[in-house]
Amino acid sequence: MASQSTKKRIGTADWLLPSAFLVLILFVWEIITHFFSIPEFLLPGPMAIGKSIFSDRSVLLFHAGITLSEAVCGFIIANLFGVAVGTLFAYSKTLKRGLYPFAIALKTTPIIAIAPLFILWFGNGPISKIAAAAIISFFPAVVNTTRGLKSVSQDSLDLFKSFSAKSYQLFMKLRFPTALPYIFSALKISSSLAVVGAIVGEFVGANKGMGYFIIINYYHFEIVKVFSGVVVVALTGILFFGVISMIEKKVIFWAKIDE
Amino acid sequence: MSIISLQNVCHQYDDLEVLDQINFDLDNGEFVSIVGPSGCGKSTLLKIIGGLIKPREGIINVKNSAIDAELLERRSFGFVFQDPILLPWRTALKNVELPLEIVGDRNSTTKAKEILSLVGLKEFECFYPPALSGGMQQRVAIARALVVNPSILLMDEPFGSLDEFNRDRLNVELLKIWQETKKSVIFVTHSISEAVLLSNRVIVLSERPAKVIAIKKIDLSYPRTAELKQSKEYIDNVLWLRNQLKRE
Numbered sequence: 035m036a037s038q039s040t041k042k043r044i045g046t047a048d049w050l051l052p053s054a055f056l057v058l059i060l061f062v063w064e065i066i067t068h069f070f071s072i073p074e075f076l077l078p079g080p081m082a083i084g085k086s087i088f089s090d091r092s093v094l095l096f097h098a099g100i101t102l103s104e105a106v107c108g109f110i111i112a113n114l115f116g117v118a119v120g121t122l123f124a125y126s127k128t129l130k131r132g133l134y135p136f137a138i139a140l141k142t143t144p145i146i147a148i149a150p151l152f153i154l155w156f157g158n159g160p161i162s163k164i165a166a167a168a169i170i171s172f173f174p175a176v177v178n179t180t181r182g183l184k185s186v187s188q189d190s191l192d193l194f195k196s197f198s199a200k201s202y203q204l205f206m207k208l209r210f211p212t213a214l215p216y217i218f219s220a221l222k223i224s225s226s227l228a229v230v231g232a233i234v235g236e237f238v239g240a241n242k243g244m245g246y247f248i249i250i251n252y253y254h255f256e257i258v259k260v261f262s263g264v265v266v267v268a269l270t271g272i273l274f275f276g277v278i279s280m281i282e283k284k285v286i287f288w289a290k291i292d293e
Numbered sequence: 294m295s296i297i298s299l300q301n302v303c304h305q306y307d308d309l310e311v312l313d314q315i316n317f318d319l320d321n322g323e324f325v326s327i328v329g330p331s332g333c334g335k336s337t338l339l340k341i342i343g344g345l346i347k348p349r350e351g352i353i354n355v356k357n358s359a360i361d362a363e364l365l366e367r368r369s370f371g372f373v374f375q376d377p378i379l380l381p382w383r384t385a386l387k388n389v390e391l392p393l394e395i396v397g398d399r400n401s402t403t404k405a406k407e408i409l410s411l412v413g414l415k416e417f418e419c420f421y422p423p424a425l426s427g428g429m430q431q432r433v434a435i436a437r438a439l440v441v442n443p444s445i446l447l448m449d450e451p452f453g454s455l456d457e458f459n460r461d462r463l464n465v466e467l468l469k470i471w472q473e474t475k476k477s478v479i480f481v482t483h484s485i486s487e488a489v490l491l492s493n494r495v496i497v498l499s500e501r502p503a504k505v506i507a508i509k510k511i512d513l514s515y516p517r518t519a520e521l522k523q524s525k526e527y528i529d530n531v532l533w534l535r536n537q538l539k540r541e
Contacts, residue, residue, distance in 0.1 A: 189378050192345050196372040197392045197441075207391065211382050288381035288421060 075257040087262040094247070094266050101232050101244040102270050104160050108167025109228040109274075113175045113221060115168075120179025124209075130180070141173045145234050153239040163235035163243065170231035171224030178220035182213025215289040218282040225278045229271045244270065296321045296444060296477050297342065302351030304337060310502035311337050315351070317496055317505060319445070319477055326480045326488035328534065329498030335481040336449050338503070342479060343370045343447045371438030371476075375450040377430040379422035379437075385409065385429075386418040389436045396441070408436040411470060428459040435467070439474065446471075446478045452487070461519040464490055468517060485538075489530045490517060497537045507537045 060080045066072070067079035074082060087094060123130040149166050156162035186209055194204050236245025244267050251259035295318040304312040311334040319325055327335050340346045342353060355369065379388045386405055393401035409418055412432040422430055431451055438446060452460045464487060471478055482488050488495045489511055497507040511530055513521065521527050 187378075189374055189376055192340070193372065193374070193378050194395075195345055196343060196370060197395045199395045203395050207395070208380070211380070286382075288423070 075255060078258045078261055082258055083261045083265060086258045087265060090259065090262060094262065097242060097244045097247045098266050098270050100160070100242050101229065101236065101267070102274065104163040104232040104235070104243065105167045105228040105274065107160075108164040108231055109171050109224060111164070112168040112171040112228070113224065116172050116175025116220070117179045117217060120176040121183060123176065123180040124183035137173065137176060140169075145170045145231055149234050149238040152235060158239050158241065163232045163240065166235035167228040167231035171228040174220035174223045174227070175217065178216040179213060182216030183209045185216065186212050214286050218278075218286055221278050222275060222282070225274045226271050229267065229274060233267060294321050295319060296355070298354045299342070300352045300354070302338070302341060302348050302353065304334070304341060304346070304348045304350075312341075312348070313502040313504045315503065315505055317508065319479060322475050322477055323494065324471055324478045324480065324492045325494045325496060326482055326492040327496045327498060328482060328485055328488045328538070329503060330500050330538070331483055333498050333501050334503040335483075335498060338498075339447050339449050339479065339481050343372055369444045371441060371443035371446045373431070373434050373438045373446065373448040373451045375453045377422070377434035379430055379433055381422050384419050384421055385414060385425065385433045388422065388433055389440050392437060392441045405436070405440055408440045409433075411439070411473070412436045413466070427455055428463055431455065431463065432466070435470070439470070439476075444477060446476045448478065448480045450482055453482070460487065465518055467491065468515065472515065485531050485534045486522065489527060489534065490519070490521060495534060497534060507534070509534055509537075
């Protein structure tokens with residue numbers, strides 16, 4: 035009981051301190067822009083950005099909604115496939131040895147380099163963005179699923195062997211639950227990556243979404259709007275990450291989660 | 294009547310010889326401890342008896358019917374390891390139900406509840422393992438081994454990670470459970486005093502490659518309690534066994 039309450043107190047402090055620093059940083063930022071009279075097209079102050087976000091709120095919400103839904107679609111597809119491929123890799127050494135190098139090669143290819151091809155293949159619509167989001171969020175799930183499924187101890191394998199467990203029972207009752215914390219840490223990583231993927235797709239060719247909003251305002255030299263776009267994109271990513279973290283805490287209630 | 298007999302069991306890992314011609318019998322309902330220096334191959338021997346490892350040589354007869362280790366009906370064994378290995382996403386009750394679920398037993402909940410109250414954890418059914426003390430976790434593990442109603446309980450230093458106070462308590466409780474359920478038990482430990490307190494017989498193994506260097510019958514009457522440790526007969530038995538190990 036005692037440890038529970040200390041945990042909670044640390045939780046609030048974790049939240050409080052960054053907020054205090056955020057306010058401080060915004061304040062200093064605002065002061066600097068006024069003190070050195072930095073023009074708005076170079077670095078607008080937080081007040082100006084805030085005002086712009088408020089007045090453009092419905093447009094921003096629309097574009098953010100587009101981007102988030104592309105990111106979520108890509109995220110779901112990528113992780114379903116990622117967990118499946120990771121499982122295959124965990125069970126087949128041949129597949130893992132044969133395909134892992136290609137997976138790594140594809141992973142190290144920057145998404146921005148492949149994005150134009152997706153526009154070529156899948157057009158200007160949402161599918162190309164979903165593809166970009168999916169490709170970039172695929173690998174964490176593969177790697178972590180493989181690692182998680184293999185992280186079961188020899189003792190617990192012996193225990194299941196002594197029960198004469200069949201291999202599907204071993205998977206469902208031991209390997210998969212053991213791998214879940216690993217899989218969730220991949221989901222958290224790829225939740226932010228998926229937003230990046232969708233935006234890169236929109237940069238290359240789109241007529242809606244946050245990537246489009248940022249690029250088009252940059253061309254029109256509406257730098258305050260570019261900044262408000264960046265802030266909204268960051269908030270979108272944080273929201274997605276936050277939702278996944280909440281689900282994680284509910285699902286793997288038994289595991290110690292490192293933030 | 295013997296329920297298990299080992300004949301010339303030898304085993305090696307690659308070039309490392311672990312077991313050298315192990316022979317002994319376990320009588321039905323008997324409590325036998327195996328003691329020996331750490332790393333001598335006690336755990337390997339237990340896993341071979343339970344059919345988890347196939348020995349390089351030798352025969353293990355279970356209930357007088359010679360069968361290949363691979364064909365061993367594993368359900369006649371209940372394992373308890375040093376680490377309780379409870380699944381943290383299952384409650385105490387669900388952990389005990391696990392082996393029954395695997396064989397598709399429909400009365401798993403009723404049976405698991407019965408066994409949990411036998412080990413004195415009736416009120417802790419709904420607790421998750423991290424909320425239980427080390428001793429309680431090990432009692433859940435014992436319940437999980439008993440729930441399939443095995444004829445033989447194989448225990449590998451089950452109380453090795455507990456403090457002495459808890460170890461004494463669980464030893465006495467184990468004796469009670471043993472007398473109630475009438476299981477045959479093979480109990481691996483490196484504590485001679487624990488072995489003497491619990492067993493009908495103590496088998497002493499040598500350094501690796503392990504050979505049987507002595508089999509000692511412990512003629513102390515049951516029920517035994519931790520107070521027995523102050524008696525002269527008890528101390529004599531412990532000293533005799535300690536000398537066997539020293540002479541090696």
